[in-house]
Amino acid sequence: MTPSIADAIISCDNVTVNYGAFAAVRNVFLDIPRHKVTAFIGPSGCGKSTVLRCFNRMNDLIESFSMKGKVLFNGKDLYDPRVDPVEVRRRIGMVFQKPNPFPKTIYENIAFGARIHGFRGDMDELVETSLRRAAVWDECKDKLQESGLSLSGGQQQRLCIARAIAVEPEVILMDEPCSALDPISTLKVEETLHALKKNFTIVIVTHNMQQAVRVSDMTAFYNAVDAEGSDGMMGYLAEYNETKEIFNNPKSEDTKEYVTGRFG
Amino acid sequence: MFTHKKPPWTEKLVDRAFIHMTSVLASVVSLTVLGIFFTVGFQAVFQGDVSSLLPWHQDSIWQGIAAWNDEETFGVRWGAVPHFGLGFLANSSWNPVRNDYGALTPIYGTLMTSALALLLAVPLGVGTAVFLTEDFLPQKLRAVIGFIVELLAAIPSVVLGLWAVAMLNRFLAVFTPLYAHLGWLPFFSTEPGGPNLAMASLILVVMLLPIITAVSRDSLNQVPMELRQGAYAVGATRWTSIFQVLIPAAISGIVGGAMLALGRALGETMAVTMIIGNSTNLSTSWFSPSSTIASLLANQFGEADDIQVSALYYAALVLMILTFLVNVCAQVIVKRLALKYD
Amino acid sequence: MTSNMTNAMASIRHPPTASGLNYNPCAPRNLWNRAMNLLVALFALMAVLPLVVVIGYVLYKGGGAITPAVFTELPPAPGLSEPMGMGNAIIGTAMVTGGAALVAVPVGVGGGIYLAEVARKGSFAQSIRFGVNVLAGVPSIICGLFIYALVVNTRVLWGESFSAMAGSLALAVLMLPTIVKTTDEGLKLVPQELRMGSLGIGASRFVTITRVVAPAAVSPIATGVVLAIARAAGETAPLIFTALFSPFWPDWSSGGGLLAPTATMSVQIYNFGIMPFEPQVQLAWAASFILVVMILAANLLARWLARFSAS
Ligand SMILES: Nc1ncnc2c1ncn2[C@@H]1O[C@H](COP(=O)(O)OP(=O)(O)O)[C@@H](O)[C@H]1O
Ligand SMILES: [Mg+2]
Numbered sequence: 001m002t003p004s005i006a007d008a009i010i011s012c013d014n015v016t017v018n019y020g021a022f023a024a025v026r027n028v029f030l031d032i033p034r035h036k037v038t039a040f041i042g043p044s045g046c047g048k049s050t051v052l053r054c055f056n057r058m059n060d061l062i063e064s065f066s067m068k069g070k071v072l073f074n075g076k077d078l079y080d081p082r083v084d085p086v087e088v089r090r091r092i093g094m095v096f097q098k099p100n101p102f103p104k105t106i107y108e109n110i111a112f113g114a115r116i117h118g119f120r121g122d123m124d125e126l127v128e129t130s131l132r133r134a135a136v137w138d139e140c141k142d143k144l145q146e147s148g149l150s151l152s153g154g155q156q157q158r159l160c161i162a163r164a165i166a167v168e169p170e171v172i173l174m175d176e177p178c179s180a181l182d183p184i185s186t187l188k189v190e191e192t193l194h195a196l197k198k199n200f201t202i203v204i205v206t207h208n209m210q211q212a213v214r215v216s217d218m219t220a221f222y223n224a225v226d227a228e229g230s231d232g233m234m235g236y237l238a239e240y241n242e243t244k245e246i247f248n249n250p251k252s253e254d255t256k257e258y259v260t261g262r263f264g
Numbered sequence: 265m266f267t268h269k270k271p272p273w274t275e276k277l278v279d280r281a282f283i284h285m286t287s288v289l290a291s292v293v294s295l296t297v298l299g300i301f302f303t304v305g306f307q308a309v310f311q312g313d314v315s316s317l318l319p320w321h322q323d324s325i326w327q328g329i330a331a332w333n334d335e336e337t338f339g340v341r342w343g344a345v346p347h348f349g350l351g352f353l354a355n356s357s358w359n360p361v362r363n364d365y366g367a368l369t370p371i372y373g374t375l376m377t378s379a380l381a382l383l384l385a386v387p388l389g390v391g392t393a394v395f396l397t398e399d400f401l402p403q404k405l406r407a408v409i410g411f412i413v414e415l416l417a418a419i420p421s422v423v424l425g426l427w428a429v430a431m432l433n434r435f436l437a438v439f440t441p442l443y444a445h446l447g448w449l450p451f452f453s454t455e456p457g458g459p460n461l462a463m464a465s466l467i468l469v470v471m472l473l474p475i476i477t478a479v480s481r482d483s484l485n486q487v488p489m490e491l492r493q494g495a496y497a498v499g500a501t502r503w504t505s506i507f508q509v510l511i512p513a514a515i516s517g518i519v520g521g522a523m524l525a526l527g528r529a530l531g532e533t534m535a536v537t538m539i540i541g542n543s544t545n546l547s548t549s550w551f552s553p554s555s556t557i558a559s560l561l562a563n564q565f566g567e568a569d570d571i572q573v574s575a576l577y578y579a580a581l582v583l584m585i586l587t588f589l590v591n592v593c594a595q596v597i598v599k600r601l602a603l604k605y606d
Numbered sequence: 607m608t609s610n611m612t613n614a615m616a617s618i619r620h621p622p623t624a625s626g627l628n629y630n631p632c633a634p635r636n637l638w639n640r641a642m643n644l645l646v647a648l649f650a651l652m653a654v655l656p657l658v659v660v661i662g663y664v665l666y667k668g669g670g671a672i673t674p675a676v677f678t679e680l681p682p683a684p685g686l687s688e689p690m691g692m693g694n695a696i697i698g699t700a701m702v703t704g705g706a707a708l709v710a711v712p713v714g715v716g717g718g719i720y721l722a723e724v725a726r727k728g729s730f731a732q733s734i735r736f737g738v739n740v741l742a743g744v745p746s747i748i749c750g751l752f753i754y755a756l757v758v759n760t761r762v763l764w765g766e767s768f769s770a771m772a773g774s775l776a777l778a779v780l781m782l783p784t785i786v787k788t789t790d791e792g793l794k795l796v797p798q799e800l801r802m803g804s805l806g807i808g809a810s811r812f813v814t815i816t817r818v819v820a821p822a823a824v825s826p827i828a829t830g831v832v833l834a835i836a837r838a839a840g841e842t843a844p845l846i847f848t849a850l851f852s853p854f855w856p857d858w859s860s861g862g863g864l865l866a867p868t869a870t871m872s873v874q875i876y877n878f879g880i881m882p883f884e885p886q887v888q889l890a891w892a893a894s895f896i897l898v899v900m901i902l903a904a905n906l907l908a909r910w911l912a913r914f915s916a917s
Contacts (some may be wrong), residue, residue: 058493063403076627084629084636090499091627100490103513112508113498160494167498275810282812286724289716293786294737296779300744300752307755315760391649400647409654411909416657418833418901420840422872423894426879427660430667470656477653501635503642524743531745533843534876558747558843565751565847580751584744591743595736 005031009171009201010055010092015069017050019062024050025235028069030220032171037197039212039243040205042222042258047235048205051222052173054078055203056092057085073171090117092171093164098180099156101148101163106131106140109148109159113167126166134162135192154185161192165200172196174204178211190215209259212243219246221255304584307577309345311570343574345581352578358544358560360568365575367557367582369546374556374583377461377536378529381468386522388469389476393518394506396477397484410481417474425538428467432539435463439551456551459541464556467535472525479524483517484510516598523594527587533558557583661898668895671888681853681878687885692893694855695869698770701856702849702870703839705774710781711831717782718789718827723815735790742783749779750844758848763865770856770868773849780844781834788830792823829911836904840897842872851877871897 008031015028025047032038032055040048050059057078059065071078078088101109110127119126127144131137136158140151148159157177164172178186186208193202193215206212212219220240224233239246239255250256306314344352348365355366392413396406439456446452456462487510495505511518541553542563555563557579565576630636679691717734725731753776758767796819804814820827849868856863871893878886878893 056497058496061399061493061496063399073627078627082628084627086496086499086501086635087627087629089497093499094493094497096490096493096497098490100488100494102491102494102509112495113500116498116500116504116508163494163498275812279810279812282815283724286716286720289713290720290725290731290734290786292713293717293741293782294734296782297737297741297744299756300741300748300779303752303755304748307751313759314755315762388649388652391646392653395646395650398646400643409650412654412657415902415905416653416660418836418840418905419657419660420842420872420875420897420901422840422842422875422879423664423898424660426875426890426894427663429879430663470660473653473656501639503639504635506642527743531743531747533745533747534872538876538880558745561747561751562843562846565754577751577755580748584748587743587745588740591740595739 005033007034009034011072013070018066020064022232023234028237034201036217037202037215038218039216040220041212046222046224048222049175052175056089060085091169093169094173095160095164095177097176099160101156101159105145106148107144109163110166130162130166134158154181171201176205216243219243223254304577304581308581310343311341311574344578356546360572363571367579369544370555370557370560373554377465380465381529385469385472385476389473390480392477393480396481413474413477422534425535428539450548451550454549454552459539459553460551461554462550464536464540468529475525476521479521480518483514487513520594520598527590530587533562537562664894664898668891671892676892682885684883692889695871695874698868698870701770702773706777706838707835709778714782714785715789717786721790722793738783738786747843749776750847754847766865768850768867769865770849771864773845776844776848777838781838784834789827792826796822825911825914829908832904832908836901840872842876845873
């Protein structure tokens with residue numbers, strides 16, 4: 001079912017996630033290739049965000065969360081009890097659905113992460129490169145000392161991307177980063193993704209088929225079934241392949257229906 | 265065919281009367297505030313009762329004011345404000361025999377007990393609030409602890425005072441080594457032997473804790489979850505995110521809560537009166553008996569007459585102005601620092 | 607089977623490295639985090655401890671002093687140990703607090719309705735809200751001095767000076783801001799559609815407010831009122847110069863007991879608690895016990911009311 005990935009940076013090995021007694025997503029096997037963009041698509045509630053949050057242990061913040069299986073990062077189990085989740089999150093950054101800049105200046109938003117990790121270099125330079133790589137430098141170079149909240153929604157989101165790359169992670173997780181943005185801002189963020197691909201591995205959740213086609217190399221289609229003996233839907237990984245395969249030559253009927261927009 | 269049916273005129277009248285009634289009731293609040301300031305101010309400036317303000321009163325002060333400075337006819341009616349002027353605030357003697365009154369000791373006691381209490385209660389309260397908003401314990405247990413702390417706010421201050429009196433000797437045993445080893449510090453320079461200022465401050469801490477904890481907890485809870493996630497996502501540790509993101513985002517509420525608590529500390533009466541010793545001698549030592557404005561009022565008002573009553577109202581006026589300023593500052597700070605994040 | 611396969615493949619592809627992902631218990635930031643965790647846990651313990659200790663002590667000391675006589679007898683004269691009662695103070699607290707509620711609840715709820723339903727955002731409403739906040743910050747002893755100057759000293763209440771009624775007025779001043787605020791905030795929680803719906807079918811504002819909006823907000827308002835009354839019952843400072851104290855039963859001939867100096871439990875704790883006579887101190891503990899139990903019960907009731915509204 002899963003294609004062979006020569007150089008996987010993250011691998012899910014039979015991952016099943018529960019929130020309390022409720023199984024949100026089950027039996028996920030998945031290899032994320034290095035320096036590629038992987039898209040997660042599928043109807044809402046099928047566990048895309050849940051799986052994504054397993055990659056940087058963001059789910060630790062949710063009290064009812066529990067996980068079975070393994071998530072390997074460069075071959076190392078992220079859920080090994082000896083692993084420090086803080087260190088994991090430094091290596092695997094995240095950008096959220098809603099732009100969430102800190103209520104600090106634009107400059108401080110970028111410098112924050114670098115500073116807490118003991119960055120010793122030229123901070124001004126780091127701020128500039130990060131903002132440039134996130135394609136938002138031109139819009140904020142004249143107001144670095146203004147609050148990050150003074151930017152528009154699309155600019156805020158790119159500021160958050162800049163904030164994520166400023167700590168030099170290996171992987172950037174993006175959970176529907178464009179769903180709160182207008183089409184123009186969305187295009188700008190997509191351009192940013194293309195530029196970032198060379199240095200980072202990106203995993204992006206999206207509801208927008210065209211976006212998945214435009215930005216991703218690999219696509220994972222998640223689906224949900226009625227779980228027996230439970231009141232909710234249980235998510236699973238339905239199909240995972242190169243993006244062009246998923247969209248042009250899907251193996252399963254469900255995938256076909258979803259990518260052609262005939263899904264319920 | 266519909267006809268527009270006019271409501272009966274009685275309905276309109278009831279409506280109008282109701283609206284007017286609520287506005288009158290609302291005005292009662294403002295009138296009460298003005299009344300308090302006016303009455304306390306009046307009693308501080310004049311001796312005698314407020315009914316002499318009525319022009320037809322047999323002793324109406326209006327006749328006296330016509331003869332403004334005439335000692336014989338009116339001078340006896342002047343109260344503490346004209347007698348002692350602003351020197352009242354800097355005079356540390358409170359002598360009913362010589363009728364010489366100054367509020368320096370209770371003002372110092374008020375400020376010192378409040379400052380000490382705040383100094384201890386703010387870190388304790390904010391720390392507890394952090395403990396109750398972070399995932400140290402399961403949500404259920406945290407809710408129980410939060411409820412317990414809220415209950416603490418409901419215990420009457422006189423009961424805390426009674427408890428403090430019963431516990432006095434145990435606390436003195438704690439204070440004594442401080443005096444023995446650090447007695448060269450002016451704050452510890454007297455031997456603790458009975459009710460004292462330090463005890464009063466400690467009881468104030470117990471009273472302020474629930475206020476500060478509750479307000480800080482609410483404002484920390486209002487910080488959007490996304491902000492915390494944002495901090496964690498760049499690899500912040502729990503405490504980096506608390507100190508650099510969560511507390512700054514909640515600072516307006518926290519500072520507002522601390523100011524609110526300060527207002528309460530300045531005016532807190534019963535527990536302090538029962539444990540501070542009510543001495544009007546000025547002493548820098550925290551282990552000496554002292555007094556606050558509120559304890560002075562509670563302790564002396566019953567037996568006071570003439571100019572002493574007026575002097576007590578003068579002290580009350582000072583207390584009112586202090587708490588008023590603190591409360592207004594609290595409101596301004598909350599508005600100023602309020603985080604615009606949605 | 608599959609799981610084993612993938613696992614094996616993964617470990618071949620990525621030979622396990624001495625990765626820096628592991629938790630380093632000695633890293634400064636981790637030491638600092640653990641120290642802070644410990645510190646706030648300690649703080650929380652210190653915040654909870656006084657309540658547990660105080661309540662425990664009051665229940666222990668006070669519970670032991672509770673006898674049937676406490677409710678039916680008067681306190682002993684100083685130096686004597688018979689009778690051991692405080693029936694007068696229990697009645698007095700009920701009278702004074704009840705009187706205060708009778709004044710403060712209608713005024714406070716009316717004022718709250720005005721702020722939330724009538725004036726809403728105008729400058730007059732803002733000035734009243736400011737007034738409410740200022741009044742909430744006025745020290746309780748000053749409420750007592752205010753009523754003393756206004757009512758006790760001038761003897762406007764039928765020529766009487768210290769009286770239960772004066773005490774009620776002082777407590778009412780204290781309760782007023784809490785009740786206005788909870789009413790104001792409770793009414794603001796009522797969804798706007800409810801008002802629209804009622805006004806839309808031609809109901810007058812009076813009917814809309816009293817029949818539709820206020821009933822929808824009854825439980826937060828009731829919660830606030832219960833808590834305000836409970837707090838007032840324990841207040842002492844406003845009463846020491848208004849209701850004063852009395853070692854006797856209320857004088858029913860004087861305004862039904864309302865126009866004479868009246869004992870209350872809170873003032874009794876203050877007066878008796880610092881006396882050098884053991885029976886009096888015992889009674890102070892007994893009064894503390896009753897007040898604390900009453901206040902805990904009121905808080906639980908308020909919780910229940912609040913939950914009632916949530917469902
Ligand atoms: N914090 C949470 N607590 C409990 N259940 C959750 C939580 N987050 C998500 N879920 C549940 O897990 C399932 C998958 O959610 P999610 O991963 O957010 O789906 P997606 O991102 O694909 O829309 C949903 O049924 C959702 O209700
Ligand atoms: Mg999602």
